[in-house]
Amino acid sequence: MRKANHLRITPFQAGVYRALSAVPLGRVVTYGTLARRVGCASCRAVGQALRRNPFAPKVPCHRVIASDLTPGGFMGCTGGAALAWKLRLLKKEGVIFINGKLADGRRIWRGDSV
DNA sequence: CACCGATGTCCAA
DNA sequence: TTGGACATCGGTG
Numbered sequence: 860m861r862k863a864n865h866l867r868i869t870p871f872q873a874g875v876y877r878a879l880s881a882v883p884l885g886r887v888v889t890y891g892t893l894a895r896r897v898g899c900a901s902c903r904a905v906g907q908a909l910r911r912n913p914f915a916p917k918v919p920c921h922r923v924i925a926s927d928l929t930p931g932g933f934m935g936c937t938g939g940a941a942l943a944w945k946l947r948l949l950k951k952e953g954v955i956f957i958n959g960k961l962a963d964g965r966r967i968w969r970g971d972s973v
Numbered sequence: 974c975a976c977c978g979a980t981g982t983c984c985a986a
Numbered sequence: 987t988t989g990g991a992c993a994t995c996g997g998t999g
Contacts, residue, residue, distance in 0.1 A: 911998085
């Protein structure tokens with residue numbers, strides 16, 4: 860057993876979690892914007908942090924989408940029931956996805972609201 | 974230490 | 987306009 864270091868996260872993931880928390884309900888963020896928000900130049904690093912997501916149901920990773928308006932992935936799956944579930948959660952928040960893409964790109968939180 | 978990973982951006986056809 | 991390849995940062999094994 861390796862110690863219960865399941866909650867062992869780096870300041871980077873904490874920043875991602877914090878930036879995600881700053882996203883108002885009914886709004887989504889892109890990996891690139893989120894990465895930039897945490898002070899990172901790579902969008903992949905953010906996706907990785909979310910993929911590992913030590914705070915699975917605690918972090919609204921379903922609010923994170925790709926800049927291409929594509930849902931990206933969810934729970935480590937880039938397609939399948941996970942994506943359907945993600946779209947369903949967003950739909951409940953008022954975010955509609957059409958043709959597998961975000962219906963309103965204006966719903967993307969740019970962090971300019973603050 | 975090396976490889977992978979839920980993206981993004983650019984170039985070519 | 988669409989598709990493919992490459993670049994980049996961080997985490998985990």
